[in-house]
Amino acid sequence: MSRQTVQSKAFIIVLGLITLAFLTILLPFWSSIFWACVMTLLFYPLQRRLRKKFNGRDTLAALATLLAGVFLVVIPVTMIAFAFVSEGAQLYELIENQEIEPDQLLERIGSAVPIIPDVLDRLDIDMSNVRSYLSDSAVSLSRQLSQEALSFGRNTVSFTVGLVLMLYLTFFLLRDGDKMMGWLSTAVPLENDRRQLLFSKFTEVVRATVKGNLVVAMVQGALGGLIFWLLGITAPVLWAVVMAFLSLVPAVGAALVWVPVAIYLFATGEVVQGSILVAYGAIIIGLADNVLRPILVGRDTKLPDYVVLFSTLGGISLLGINGFVIGPLIAALFISFWATFSQDLNR
Structure with missing residues (x-):
């Protein structure tokens, strides 16, 4: 085996190890990186149009595109997330305080739609067991939503940090996306x-x-x-x-x-x-x-x-x-x- 072959293989091994180490470092932030890539792909057509209007000023176009993404996606999704966990906690309280009783809801439905109890009887399914199962499932699910709401509240700082990192990376991906793709395409060992x-x-x-x-x-x-x-x-x-x-x-x-x-x-x-x-x-x-x-x-x-x-x-x-x-x-x-x-x- 020639010296050049040994050096090439050694370089590839070292390159692989360094790449693995770098990806490991980024692992805690992979969610922010992933959603930054998603935002970039969704809004990159807008970035290209704005770049033409701004006479090729990439930074200004990327900033305007990012602001559009924040108002169209980030703010609505964040508000929905907070409302979701809040309503989940409220639903658990209503069920826990028996203001909403899932077994009675099912009984009302069965009374209004007699075919449902008839079908369950033919399948040898006890209606009382179904009511008990649905009631327990509703309590369990609402309790889990309530716990998620508390966890979401405790993790507000980490959520905010992740969101800021995502927006920060999205800006640079929008601004330098063409350069990155050009570098990446040359690094892939395939025919043109x-x-x-x-x-x-x-x-x-x-x-x-x-x-x-x-x-x-x-x-x-x-x-x-x-x-x-x-x-x-x-x-x-x-x-x-x-x-x-x-x-x-x-x-x-x-x-x-x-x-x-x-x-x-x-x-x-x-x-x-x-x-x-x-x-x-x-x-x-x-x-x-x-x-x-x-x-x-x-x-x-x-x-x-x-x-x-x-x-x-x-x-x-x-x-x-x-x-x-x-x-x-x-x-x-x-x-x-x-x-x-x-x-x-x-x-």
Whole structure:
């Protein structure tokens, strides 16, 4: 083995170790880094337009783009997060003080919709056990939300630091994004054509996946929370967040929340409110996904519903709230890169 070969291999090993050490140092801040990249990808088209208007002044364009992101995304999401944990704590207090009794709600629904107890009887399911299970589950879930609210309050400082770091990095990614991508493309050991194809596909998939999942989920959650608030339903922001998450479930999605609520409204004699909720949910909330997703994602990069479902649930189970985006993103990149590899292989 020649001396030059030994030196090359030694350099690669040292390079790998240094890279691993650097990534380990960044590990406590990976969430801030990830969301900074997401913000950059979402608002980079705006940055390019503003750069032209500001005659190529990258710093001014990046600052204006960052301010737009803060007002359009960061402030609303932060307010929703605080309202979510606050309403979760209030819901727990209502259940704990027996102002809301889940077992009685189920009994009312069963009385108004006799088919439900009949079906349970045919399946040999004891209605009293179902009421007890739902009551215990509601108390447990609301208690967990209350604990999360306390934890969120204690971690306000770390949340603020992470938010500041995210915005700080987003500014530099917006300003120097082209230079970074140019350096990164030259560092990837691939042919120029394949490198350009993979980078363009990567950018396309990331933007489509992030926009398709986040924007559609936020819109459906906002629409659901709005109608819940107008109808005077308890904790509308909390249910809006739940509907946003469930919007990723194929075929049903947010209906897993508003349909039982509509049934309860009918069961308690609120026929007008129940009818409004059914019509609004079926027409407005239901069509939001079918209208927005093709516009934001496009047909070429749209993932199958079952892939979105499993990748999202897997991402959340492994990575928490960040997996809501990372799971489908990894799935989209997996499919795109394998499709590119197959095309190259069959040429």
